Structures are given as structure tokens and as C-alpha cells.
Amino acid sequence: MGKKHISPETVKRIIVYCRYLEMFQKKGVKIISSKDVTVFLGINASQFRKDLSFFGEFGKRGVGYDVNNLLNSLKAIIGLEQKVQVIVVGVGKLGAALIGYPGFSKLNIEITAAFDKDFEKIGRKIENLEVLHIKKVESVVKKNNIKIAVLCVPAEEAQKVADLLVGAGIQSILNFAPTYLDLPKNIYLNNVDMASELGSLIFKLK
Amino acid sequence: MGKKHISPETVKRIIVYCRYLEMFQKKGVKIISSKDVTVFLGINASQFRKDLSFFGEFGKRGVGYDVNNLLNSLKAIIGLEQKVQVIVVGVGKLGAALIGYPGFSKLNIEITAAFDKDFEKIGRKIENLEVLHIKKVESVVKKNNIKIAVLCVPAEEAQKVADLLVGAGIQSILNFAPTYLDLPKNIYLNNVDMASELGSLIFKLK
Numbered sequence: 001m002g003k004k005h006i007s008p009e010t011v012k013r014i015i016v017y018c019r020y021l022e023m024f025q026k027k028g029v030k031i032i033s034s035k036d037v038t039v040f041l042g043i044n045a046s047q048f049r050k051d052l053s054f055f056g057e058f059g060k061r062g063v064g065y066d067v068n069n070l071l072n073s074l075k076a077i078i079g080l081e082q083k084v085q086v087i088v089v090g091v092g093k094l095g096a097a098l099i100g101y102p103g104f105s106k107l108n109i110e111i112t113a114a115f116d117k118d119f120e121k122i123g124r125k126i127e128n129l130e131v132l133h134i135k136k137v138e139s140v141v142k143k144n145n146i147k148i149a150v151l152c153v154p155a156e157e158a159q160k161v162a163d164l165l166v167g168a169g170i171q172s173i174l175n176f177a178p179t180y181l182d183l184p185k186n187i188y189l190n191n192v193d194m195a196s197e198l199g200s201l202i203f204k205l206k
Numbered sequence: 207m208g209k210k211h212i213s214p215e216t217v218k219r220i221i222v223y224c225r226y227l228e229m230f231q232k233k234g235v236k237i238i239s240s241k242d243v244t245v246f247l248g249i250n251a252s253q254f255r256k257d258l259s260f261f262g263e264f265g266k267r268g269v270g271y272d273v274n275n276l277l278n279s280l281k282a283i284i285g286l287e288q289k290v291q292v293i294v295v296g297v298g299k300l301g302a303a304l305i306g307y308p309g310f311s312k313l314n315i316e317i318t319a320a321f322d323k324d325f326e327k328i329g330r331k332i333e334n335l336e337v338l339h340i341k342k343v344e345s346v347v348k349k350n351n352i353k354i355a356v357l358c359v360p361a362e363e364a365q366k367v368a369d370l371l372v373g374a375g376i377q378s379i380l381n382f383a384p385t386y387l388d389l390p391k392n393i394y395l396n397n398v399d400m401a402s403e404l405g406s407l408i409f410k411l412k
Contacts, residue, residue: 015406097300097303109401171411190403
């Protein structure tokens with residue numbers, strides 16, 4: 001099945017499966033059933049099997065899944081079999097928190113560099129990463145062939161900085177600024193809007 | 207149309223509309239067209255009109271929308287016409303960043319209290335909010351009739367703390383811990399999984 005048919009929800013679940021498989025791997029578990037995974041995730045076993053079925057045949061009926069093989073296969077499917085380099089742009093509180101977020105390194109995602117325009121922040125170290133001036137972004141991106149940026153600047157700066165990133169060669173942006181970004185069609189954009197998430201809970205409670 | 211038919215995506219867009227209407231309001235704009243909103247949001251005008259249509263009749267054909275009226279109506283629809291009190295549980299870097307997140311206060315969401323179990327954090331002030339011991343959560347929740355918690359504890363603590371929150375009377379949890387939470391059916395849960403968001407961008411780039 002072609003990649004384009006895989007929904008973003010499936011991909012996100014695959015990443016969640018990776019996290020759980022790593023947990024099993026650490027515990028020394030060699031073989032798991034789909035039920036073992038799904039008991040932890042609250043996803044039913046048929047969903048798990050369906051998600052995997054997009055990518056091929058895994059596991060043996062009546063035996064289960066080999067934890068190492070399945071984890072390696074799923075990581076390769078996502079593109080996480082090798083380290084993926086990412087930059088963080090804007091190291092206010094949220095940007096600084098993301099640099100230290102343990103969920104990234106667990107998934108082979110490395111924050112390679114962090115940028116800001118505030119001279120009070122430039123040169124400071126966050127989790128052993130020196131904050132660089134935003135004017136250096138293009139040379140760092142090109143030198144390291146980095147394609148992904150996490151954008152944590154204030155909403156009113158976000159479009160301008162995003163344009164700069166695209167000009168520097170960034171192809172994907174994970175945007176935490178609570179604003180709409182107008183980007184070229186070939187740039188991938190995911191928005192994480194925390195106020196919207198909270199607002200939708202408030203609506204449900206009403 | 208009943209509330210249960212409104213998709214979470216519609217609700218999230220309504221919140222985004224509120225943010226933009228506030229921007230127009232601040233600029234002193236009285237009347238807008240659906241195109242004015244959608245030019246900023248990259249959503250087409252028919253989507254905007256369709257989203258509003260779930261909740262009633264707004265705006266006048268050929269005239270447009272009264273910014274104040276529409277904003278007040280949309281806020282009331284979501285449940286944001288009055289201040290909504292929320293607690294943050296776990297004030298590591300991410301929790302501390304969320305306490306200062308400007309997107310919440312703009313939407314009438316107030317972080318009323320913050321909790322941790324780490325005695326090094328308890329008593330410290332973050333954005334003028336004193337960090338309280340987690341053992342106080344039930345009394346604060348009950349006293350203030352708080353229904354919503356933002357959970358920012360490490361993954362391995364999240365289930366235990368979520369159970370504690372539910373026991374204290376919390377009805378909705380916005381979970382930032384990268385783990386599945388098993389909660390009673392009557393508790394609303396939204397998960398924000400930043401590694402999954404980044405992973406799905408990595409997949410698209412492959």
C-alpha cells in the first residue's frame with residue numbers, strides 16, 4: 001500500500017507502539033501478543049493489527065510478535081531507524097522545555113541546535129546545547145542537512161521566522177506558536193495548539 | 207444541532223476563530239467578512255460558515271459579522287464566557303512553561319494552582335503562582351470547584367497521579383505525559399504527544 005494512503009493517526013499510533021515496544025524491550029520481553037500492547041494502550045487488538053497491516057506481515061499467528069524485530073521494523077517505517085536531527089527555534093520557556101523533553105531522544109530524535117534572536121539567551125546553554133543567533137540558522141541547517149524545525153517563537157513573530165526557516169532549507173515545521181502559518185505547498189506543517197486542546201475539554205464539560 | 211454531533215476539529219477551529227476575532231477586536235475592527243477571517247487562517251470561507259452554522263445564525267448576508275457579538279457568542283458556545291479555572295500538575299520544565307503560556311489567559315483560562323511532589327519545587331513561585339504539595343490537590347479542587355487538570359508529570363508517574371486527580375474530583379485531563387492513561391469512562395481526556403507530532407513529520411519527509 002502506498003505511503004500516501006497511511007493516515008496521520010496511523011502514523012502517530014505507530015510511534016506510540018514504538019514507545020511501548022521499547023518499554024517491553026527494556027524489561028527483557030522477547031515476544032508479545034497484540035493483546036499485550038493493547039492492554040497498555042487502550043487500543044483494541046484489531047486496530048493494532050490493522051495499523052501494522054499497512055506496512056506488511058509482522059508476527060506469527062498463535063506465537064506473537066518478536067519485540068526487537070517489530071520495533072526495528074516500525075522505526076524504519078517512520079524513518080527513525082537512524083538519528084533524526086531537528087532544530088528548535090525560539091528558546092523561551094516552551095522551547096527550553098522541548099529541548100529537554102525526554103520523549104524525543106527516546107525516539108532517536110536529536111535536537112542538534114537551538115536558536116533565538118535575544119542576545120540575553122544567545123550563548124547560554126540549555127541541556128548542554130548552546131543557544132545560537134538566528135542568523136546562523138541557514139549555515140547550521142545546510143551543514144547538517146537538517147530538514148525539521150520546531151518553532152516556539154511568539155505568535156506575532158512566527159510567520160517571519162517560518163519564512164526564514166523555509167529559505168534556509170527547512171522542509172517541515174512543528175509549530176507551537178498559536179497562529180496560522182502560510183507556507184509553500186511543499187512544506188509540511190504540524191500545529192500543536194495547547195489552548196485549543198484545553199478549550200475542547202472545556203467544551204465537552206459544558 | 208446537538209452538542210454531541212460537533213466534532214472536536216470544529217471545536218478547535220472555533221477556538222482559533224476566537225483568537226482571531228480578539229485580534230480584530232484589539233485593532234478596533236467592528237465588522238468582518240468570513241473572508242477576512244479565513245485569509246488569516248488558511249481555512250476557506252465555506253468551512254468557516256459551516257462551522258458557525260452548527261451553532262446558529264451569525265452575520266448578515268452582504269454585511270458581515272459583528273466582531274464583538276460573534277466573539278462573545280463563540281466564547282459562550284465553548285464555555286469560555288467566564289473565567290475557567292485549571293490546575294497544572296507537575297512543574298518540571300514543561301509544566302512551568304505551560305503556566306506561563308500566554309495562549310491560555312487570552313482565552314479566559316486561568317491556571318489557579320500548580321502542584322508537585324518534589325520538595326525542592328514546593329513553595330517556589332512560577333509566574334506568581336506558588337507551587338503546592340500534591341497532597342493539597344483535593345482540597346484546592348473541591349474549594350474552587352475545579353474540573354480540569356493539565357498533567358505534566360513523567361510518564362511513569364502519570365497513571366498514579368491521574369487516578370489521584372480523578373479521586374479529587376477532576377473531570378477532564380489534558381495529558382502531556384507520553385503514556386496511555388486508563389481512566390473511568392466519564393472522564394474526558396485529551397493527549398498532547400509531542401514526539402508523535404514530530405514523528406509524523408519525519409514520516410512525511412521520508
